[in-house]
Structure formats: structure tokens, C-alpha cells
Amino acid sequence: MAKLTALDSSELKELKEKLVDACHILDNEGITDGYGHVSVRVPGADAFVTIANVSPGCATVRRLIMQDLDGNYLGGVNAPPNEWPIHACILKTRPDVVSVAHTHSKWSTIFSVLPIKLKPIHQYGKFLPVDGPPIYEGVGLVRDIERGSALANALGKGPAVLMRAHGDAVVGESIEQVIERTTRLAMLGEWNHLALLHGEPKYLTAAELAVYNADQRFPMRGWEYYINRLKGRKY
């Protein structure tokens, strides 16, 4: 493992600011209440940065913490979030993952305690498995490696896992992707809920999802949009 970049180094300035923006976006879009966190892997290191026991909506670059994938303190405010193993265990078992978000999303909670499934009802769900995300049935805050590993196991190779009576964990190849997925998971949750009240909707099939996934996409539009909403629309 290469020499670790220090949390207060200028190399991490942009990443830290993006992480804080990501937390604020989840708050501003109504996904998080006072709880939840987003993390990002430190480039080239077995370590991650997340918020230090503060609400996502109150996060600042001065309230971050860096930990390694066993939870050891590496810098910043020495007050890890209660559920740091969510991030540590997923990042350890999923080298493809760069960023993780954990929220107490209303919609994920609803689908976590019912047999109904949160499936791709709109093309926004093209990142999801055709049968929707799995559910982690564990009880109790994810405050140790055992629970964190069980959660990572439930997530498997997928993009998201619902956590029973608790919320969800969502992963991605970048902070931007995690935010897009987290907000869309909530939207899809609401839309599945609404549709299911009227009967079985016509979901997108695996073949149909493949058509959408084959379409070229432009990057960053959603991110620019959410940042714009966060900073206050200037029409």
C-alpha cells in the first residue's frame, strides 16, 4: 500500500468538498433526516473518508474523519460515525466500489419490511437488478465488523441493499453515481409504492433494461442539477 495521502493535504481538497456536497444533496433532496453518511475511498489506499458523527445536512470539510478498512483512525475529527463498518466492510469486499451512502430512506424502509419488491418501474431503475435490491435482515446498528460483513454479504455484487427497519446502503464507482443511485432508489421506491396500490405494474424486463443501458448517456447532468438546487436556484 502506497504512502497514505493525509486528510488535510491539498490533494484531497476537491474530493472532500464533493463529499460534503454529496451529504448536503441527500439532505436537500429529502433522502436523509438527521442521520446517515456518505463515504469515499481514498485514491490508492485502503482507507476512506466520511463524516464524523454529524448529520449529513450539517457536514463541513472540518467535520470529516479518515479511517482504514478495519476502522482505525487515520485523521480528522476522531469521532467515527456509529455505523462506520457499513463503509469499511463494503469497501473491503468490493474493490470496484469508490463511494458508499447509507441513509434511513423512507421508501427503502417501507420495502424492507414487506414482501413487495422495489423494481425497475421506470428507466431510472436501469441500474437495479430486475427483481430489485436484496434485503439485509440483520437487527441492530451496524457498529461492528460482524454486522458490517453480513451487510456486505447481503449486498453481494449489486448496487444497493435495503436494510430491514433501518434504510439502505448504496454503492457506486464515484460519489456522483452514488448520489444519483440513492436519489433514484428513493424515487423508484415511491413510484413502485404508488403503482402497486392499483395492481401489478408492467415492469421493465431484463431485455428492456438492456436497451436502456445500451443508450449512451451524458455525464454529470444530474449532479449539476442537484448542486444547483443546493446552492439556491438563480433563475
Next chain:
Amino acid sequence: MAKLTALDSSELKELKEKLVDACHILDNEGITDGYGHVSVRVPGADAFVTIANVSPGCATVRRLIMQDLDGNYLGGVNAPPNEWPIHACILKTRPDVVSVAHTHSKWSTIFSVLPIKLKPIHQYGKFLPVDGPPIYEGVGLVRDIERGSALANALGKGPAVLMRAHGDAVVGESIEQVIERTTRLAMLGEWNHLALLHGEPKYLTAAELAVYNADQRFPMRGWEYYINRLKGRKY
């Protein structure tokens, strides 16, 4: 076809500003999220102006594009929206149409994947067919003429078409009318949804819709209202 007015000519200044306002209204009213677009036909030309690969809520007069009805670039930012054929194909087959809006409306999505119908449950639905708008069942982003033509065909001579697992496309004789119709389609969608949870509502019949359509109406009140909300209420 007469000589084309340039996108940056003063003749188009007011129209471009109105188009940007229209995008902002759809965002401010919660109809669009980061995606969707509104277009307007260039007066006297087989061409249209729309937003250049930017979220409606982030649109500015400097982020517009002009294209002809085959999608050829005619001016502005050379980054057409992914789904420009929605506009091009509808404007080509519907000479009566001046403006088109495409959104990922939550309510249109719900009704696009269920057998329930989005019908005139309030006099605001007087612009709709008595059985509600048709559904375009095509899958995949509308990024080519083939899909665009299929969508225009599904729209037919009507005011709106739902797009399965995607949203809707709404047309009108002016930007103002398209905005009124798009916002009302969303309202009617919500109201149909709510009512259907309690049983079959007493919809307006074709004869009753005719009574409402026969009533004189004052123009622009809704537009003034939406602009007022957009600019920040000054009570």
C-alpha cells in the same frame, strides 16, 4: 422555406426567454427533475429551439440549441439533448403544434405502466380526450427518427401521450399552453390516483367537457401565476 432567423437574432430574444422560463416553471412546479426539455418552433421555419443537454432547472438563454426537423444543427450550443427526435418528429407531423414538452413526470409514469386511465376528473382536464391520453409503449430513449416517429404516431392528433416507464410528451399551440397542459396533466394524474384508491370516480363525460370548453376563458392567468412563483412571491 423562408430565410431562417438566426438563434442569436433579436427577433428570437423574447421567445428564447419564454422558453427558458417555461423550463424553469416545470422545474419549480416539481414536474421535472434533472431531465426533460421544452421546445418551440421557430416562427416561419421548419426548425425548433430547445435546451442543449442541460437540466430544465439549469437552463439559460446561452444554453439553447436550434435544430431543423431532421435534427441538423442550426445554431447555439452544439450539444443536442439525447432525445431531440421527440421534438423533431412531433413538430414534423403536427403543423398545428408550436411547442412540445417532454418530462419524466411521476404521475405520467404511474399511469403508463398500469391499466388505470388518467381521465378528466376535474374541469382542468377539458383539454384531454374523455378516455385520457394514449400510451407510447416503446422502450429505450427516443434518440433516433424511428423511435421519434413511433412516438408521434402514438400521440396522433391529441394533446399528450404517456411514455411507458419514461414520462410523457405534451404539445400545444404556444409555450404557455404546453406549460399549462403539462402541469395540469400532472395534477390530474395525482387526483385520478387519489380518487381511484376509493373506487370509480364520476368522470366528466364528453358532453360535460364540451360545456366547460364552451366557456370563455381569460388568457395568461396561469402563466402570470407560474412566473410569479418562479421569481419569488412578493406579497
Next chain:
Amino acid sequence: MAKLTALDSSELKELKEKLVDACHILDNEGITDGYGHVSVRVPGADAFVTIANVSPGCATVRRLIMQDLDGNYLGGVNAPPNEWPIHACILKTRPDVVSVAHTHSKWSTIFSVLPIKLKPIHQYGKFLPVDGPPIYEGVGLVRDIERGSALANALGKGPAVLMRAHGDAVVGESIEQVIERTTRLAMLGEWNHLALLHGEPKYLTAAELAVYNADQRFPMRGWEYYINRLKGRKY
């Protein structure tokens, strides 16, 4: 009939400002969209003041109109709202009524097209009949005396009438009371809707409503609250 107070006289200044505030409150509380109006009887005269063909949220003291109870123009902006007969006909048949509000309330619309009833499910409904408000089944905008009289007839001696596929009309002994009733009718509509999704709620009986109506109440608290919200909370 005594000499009519002119619309621009200083005697009516306070009443006009309160009328405009009332319109803004209905807008700010999400009851009205671009349409609807509130009226107030001119003290000591067979006349009323309302907004002159403008959205409630855009109303100003310079956009008011005074009419007599036959709809004749008596002052202000000479552009009566489309549905002035709602106000004229109710004020003519109900001498106890000082103020009338007409809105396109979502909840009144839902209950106007279904057999379910908008009943007193909370003590806030103590002003309502135990079986909820009646429904005016007429179709078409209330633009003439015939429709206005039919609406007033449906209202009878009650506090409110739902208008099928259209909204409602609510009356009171003061502008403040009309605003409180209109906002509460919408709240009760939502709450009835929510409860009815789970079965038949335990409504307040006539005897129970009498207990609540016998309790002394403090005036103006709701009005102060709504004005506070309107002007921008200063915590």
C-alpha cells in the same frame, strides 16, 4: 340601502388589505393554484369586493373590483372574475355571510366525484355538518345567475359546498373565519382520505361535536399564524 362606500375610500383600506392577505394565505397554504377567489361584503351595502381576474397569489389592493349582488360594476378594475356569481348569489341568499372563498381545492375535488364523505374526523371539523358538506353537481363555470343560484341552493344554510369536478365554496362571518374553514376543509379532506384507506374511521358524532363547539375559543390565533407564515417566519 345607504350610500355606498367607494372602493378607494380610506374606510375600506383595512378590509381590502385583509382580503388580499386572505388570497395570499390560500395560495401560501397550497389551497389555491392559479385560480379561485375570496370576496367580502361591503359593510352596510348590497355589494362585495373580490379580486379582478387575477390569481389569488398575485392579488394586490390595486387589482380588486367592487360589484353589487347582481354583478353590476361599482368600482376598481373592470374585469370581474369569471365566476363572480358564486359570490353574488351566495351573498344575496345568505345575509349572515360576510365572506366567501371559492377554490379548486384538491381534496374537495376528490370528495366531489366519489360516494365517500368528507366528515368531521378531527375536532377541526366541528364547523361542518356531521355528514360532511353537500355537493353541487352542476357542470360548467359558474358564470351566470342561474348557475350561481343553483350553487347557493346546494350550499343551503351550511358552511361549505363541494363543487363536482371543480372545487368548493366556503362561507363565513368574517374573512378570517372563511380562511380558517377553507384551510381546515382541505386538511380534513386529506385526513379523511388517509383514514378511509384503512377502513371506516370513528368519526365524531353530533353530540361529540357539540362538546367541542361548547368549548370557549380564543380568536385570531390561526390568522396570526397564517400571516406569520406568509410574511416569512422570523424565528
Next chain:
Amino acid sequence: MAKLTALDSSELKELKEKLVDACHILDNEGITDGYGHVSVRVPGADAFVTIANVSPGCATVRRLIMQDLDGNYLGGVNAPPNEWPIHACILKTRPDVVSVAHTHSKWSTIFSVLPIKLKPIHQYGKFLPVDGPPIYEGVGLVRDIERGSALANALGKGPAVLMRAHGDAVVGESIEQVIERTTRLAMLGEWNHLALLHGEPKYLTAAELAVYNADQRFPMRGWEYYINRLKGRKY
């Protein structure tokens, strides 16, 4: 009983400011409309402070009242809230309670008139009895000791009691805890409602709630968050 601290003494300054913030939080989070109140026990005395007949959203430190547990006036604005016995009677029978909130919460109202139960569907409900809060069936405003005592009796040793067709009363060991419980009771109400529309959710059992309650928690994060939202987010 020790000498009573005067309401305008500097010793109570911080407590009064926190009480006013608590009222504003309930308003800002959409729990209260124009009605409801929060109280706090005066340290070391059989007395409490609450808002003096003003909406929670309009409360200021100059609009407070101090009363003893029989309702006698002890200082501040001499206009007790209509339902002061809610506070007096609960504080008298529950020495463990420091703060009481009474609101007309939408969700508590819904569950107060139906056989469905507001149960721990998310770990946020770990403060609740496994079968949800009891319901006070009394009718009429709680304006006398008899009704107040009946309400306190229905509450028993629990954290919250729903009030039929009226709202709820929530208690705690601090103002912060009462606000957290009141806001979470509303969230859990909404989430139970949503889930119950799809069938019987898998609730947390008593044993599972014990697991969550055994987890250490960090204090004040929610309070910091709500204050942040109240004062205006500064991202």
C-alpha cells in the same frame, strides 16, 4: 418546595430559549399547524413553563407563561393555553417527565380513529411500546383537571398517547427528547400508514427493539440538525 425561580430570572434564560426553539422546530418540521404547545418543568419546582396562547410557530420568549401544577398563574403573559391541564396533569403524575409536547399531528390523528396500530416499523420506534402508544378516547378540549387526569391516566408510564380526533401528547426527560420523540412519532405514523396499504409489515419485536436500545447513542445530533434547519441551512 424550594423558592421558585422567577420566569424572568437569568437562570431560566437558556431553558426558555430552548423551549421556544422546540416550538419552532415542531412548526418547521410540519408537525404543528397554528395549534399545540411544548412545556418544560421548572427545575426543582412543581411548576412548568409553556407558550401563552400563541401558535408554536409564533412563540417568543416574551410570550411564555409559568403555572404551577394546579394551573395557578406564576408569571409571564397571563393567558394560559386552552389546554394547560395536559401539561399540569402529566407533570404531576409523572415525576420522571421534564417536558411535554401536545400537537395536532396528522398521523397521530389518523391512528387515533382507526383500529390499526402505530407500531415500531423502524428502529426510530425503539422508544415506543411494541404494540404502539395507547389512545385517549376523551372528547372535548382538555381544559380542566378532570380531562387532564384522564389523559395522564391513558398515557400511564409510556412515552406517548394518541388523542382521538385531536392529536397526541408526548413526554420525555428533556426538551430535546420530547422533540425527537414527537417528530419520530409522526415519521413512524406516516411509515406505518404507507406500509399497511400493502399488507401486514414485519414489525420489530420486543427482543429486536432491545437490541437497538442496547446500542450506545450519541446525544444531540438530531437536535443540532433540527436547529440547523430552523435557522436556515448554510451549506
